[in-house]
Amino acid sequence: MATKLVEAIKRFLAECPHIISCQDQLTKTRLELENGYFLDLFYNETLGKYSYTLIKQNQRVMGWDNAPHHSQLSNFPHHFHAMDGTTQPSNLMGDPIQDIGTVIHVVNAMFTDRS
Numbered sequence: 001m002a003t004k005l006v007e008a009i010k011r012f013l014a015e016c017p018h019i020i021s022c023q024d025q026l027t028k029t030r031l032e033l034e035n036g037y038f039l040d041l042f043y044n045e046t047l048g049k050y051s052y053t054l055i056k057q058n059q060r061v062m063g064w065d066n067a068p069h070h071s072q073l074s075n076f077p078h079h080f081h082a083m084d085g086t087t088q089p090s091n092l093m094g095d096p097i098q099d100i101g102t103v104i105h106v107v108n109a110m111f112t113d114r115s
Helices: 003-015 096-114
Strands: 019-024 029-033 037-044 049-056 059-065 079-081 087-089
Touching (some): 003 019, 003 037, 037 096, 049 096, 059 096
Antiparallel strands (some): 029 037, 037 049, 049 059, 079 087
16 A cells, blocks of 8 residues: 555544544555445555545445546546535645545534534
8 A cells, every 4th residue: 555545544543533444455445434434545656546435325425536537627637526416626636645634624524514
C-alpha cells in the first residue's frame, strides 16, 4: 500500500469517531462506519489515481476520484459525486495526505447532520 495512503488512513482513524473497523483489501482500504456505511480508500501512487467512496447497501452515496471523465468540470479530472447524484468539481488534487482532510470533514459532517 502506498505510504501516502497509509498516512492519510492514520489521520482518518484519528479524526473520525464513526469508524467501527479498518480492513486492508489489497487494492484498497475499507473502513466500516456506523449505521451500515463503508468508506473505500484507493490510491495508486505510481499512476496518481485515487478514489474515496462512501457506500451504503452496496451503492455509492458520494465520493471523490480522478477518473478521466467529466471533462467539462473546472478541476478536471478531479471531481465529486454528491449525495444528490450530481457530479461537481472537486478541490482534491490527488495527494491523499492533503486531500484526506476534506474527506474527514464531509464524512464527519454527514454523521453530525444525521443525528
